[in-house]
Amino acid sequence: MIIQSIFFYIFSFIAIVSAIMVTVSRNTVHSVFFLILDFVSISCLFIMGGAEFLGMIMLIVYVGAVAVLFLFVVMMLNVAQQENAWFQSKKSKEKTSSHIPIGFLISVIIFFELIIVVGGWKFKPELSTDLNLSLSIGETNTHSIGSVLYTDYIHLFQISGMILLVSMIGAIVLTYQKREGLKRQSYFKQISRERDTSIEIVDVEKNKGVKIDA
């Protein structure tokens, strides 16, 4: 148990510190790196808590997709050098943003909300006994999620599929532009090229060179 709690504190510490660093680091790219670190340590906490499927999904979705996307966007926008300051200084004429005090205030509020939530949980033990979860120990998370997701909640699964389809269609409709004069690749044309349409045998006279009509 001691080892487990040591690990727990290590991961939690890293998670908290990196979450703080996301907001205070001066370089936006560094912020995204810290965000990734935060996601990773939280997914470690999930795995330690026995929710290995959730932890892995967190790794794949947030670290693998969302955070990397953030990184690309940040690097493309070239806002890496934007200065973050705690307070807007009137002396310096550099570009500074004053997001931090507001962000800090909100995080303090969220922190107190969390205390309330956890406190409420602690002083209301009947909440946890009310849960009539039928978890069997022998099954893995993935197995037990799958066994309800594809049976009892199959309609929700299918509807989410439709939602994803619609979002894909929407993204294509709103961004795809058919431009004139664009040279496109046509696999069919490329493959169906034959020797006699593409190669020409030219008799070359001596000392005169070749003139090919283009």
Next chain:
Amino acid sequence: MTNLNFIYSELTLAFSIMLLLIIGVFKKKSSSLIYNLSILTLLIIFILSLSLFGKNSTSLFINSYKIDYLSTFMKGLLYLSGIFVMLSSTRYLILFQIFKIEYPILLLSSILGMSIMISSNDLIVFYMGLELQSLALYVLASFKRENPLSAESGLKYFVLSALSSGLLLYGCSLIYGYAGSTNFDIISSNINSVNYGLTLGIVFILVGLAFKISAVPFHMWAPDVYQGSPTSVTIFFAILPKIAALTVFIRFLYIPFINLIDQWQVIIIFLSIASMIFGAVAAIGQKNLKRLMAYSSISHMGFALAGLAVGTNEGIQSSITYMSLYVIMNLSFFSSLFMLKINQKYYETIDDLSGLSKNHPMLSLAMLVSLFSLAGIPPLAGFFAKFYIFMAVIEQEMYFLAIVGLLSTVVAAFYYLRIIKTIYFDEEKQKYDKDHNLGLKLSLILSTLIIATYFIYPSGLISIISKIIII
């Protein structure tokens, strides 16, 4: 899966969306084919949903998807109005250069989301349906993306709708936390006493729903989105999402939270009164007809909500009747709006209507009928719609609501009558084209005829709707 025949219409819709998408990808220049096939699909699922009439109510997927008389009626109304919306806007889409294969597919997926919403008996299913329909609507609103107004309306709708979805989800989580389930029936049996957490959850969900039907004070998006989107999308916005959201309103208020009626009745009354007054007053200064219709729809939603605030079966039925007639009136008005075009250009301000009666007597007559009906002047359908609402409200002795409703009707009559005055008594300005496609003519003639002749046989609709018994 023994009860699969109850969801044949949704299944057909989902499969045809995918099939049409495949046809559109592999067949060149197939926009017209896909558009017609989509109308055919809607017709087929309309017939399929009609076949469910009179069957006993069933619930599927561990009681989270309910097929009862309410859902069957609302789905029938939804599919039918979908057919007419699509029929009336063909020519507009071609001239406006948005006749792409994705357009009907997005419409169909939005309708699929709405029919899921209508049948939902569970917070999660309801939310998924809501997301499916609104995701398609965001894209539709900004479909003419070269037009800055259209792009703006899409973005505005997206941002505000995402915010309201967030509030709604928060409400769902509160209700799940305090009632222990997301299923409407289980929530209903778990609620024993008034609980402020639950009330807060109801408030948040009502905010999200009120946003979807653009009730005051969550109406800010409606005028801009109505004006900015292509008219073919505006007519869709004005009709179909309201049908779905009203059904969810009924189901959400009257199945899980009927015992907490004291808690939510005040909210609904407030939403209703605010929408009626604001919709009537704010429309006075409008010059753009689409914008004016946005305010008019806000005011009409206020009336529909007044029926829901009553808390009796009569109230619900009057609200559903109101909604059905509202759909027909809006269809008629927007169909006549589609007829105001010269060559490639569509006109949509009140000034463009000036002196319309000299050159286009039939079109003016149709507009006269639909506008009189929207204003609620007897013997047209709009009068009966308002009459049922007031009757239900007065029966429960909620006189204040009735008085405010009547007063706002008087104010609203001003701007409808002003349009009629412009049509009939102002100087004539321009001649509009007369070559309209058959679908547009059909939808205009049918809807106008229904409005004008509703008083001959009003019991037809009433006898169908009076079978909807919720409480």
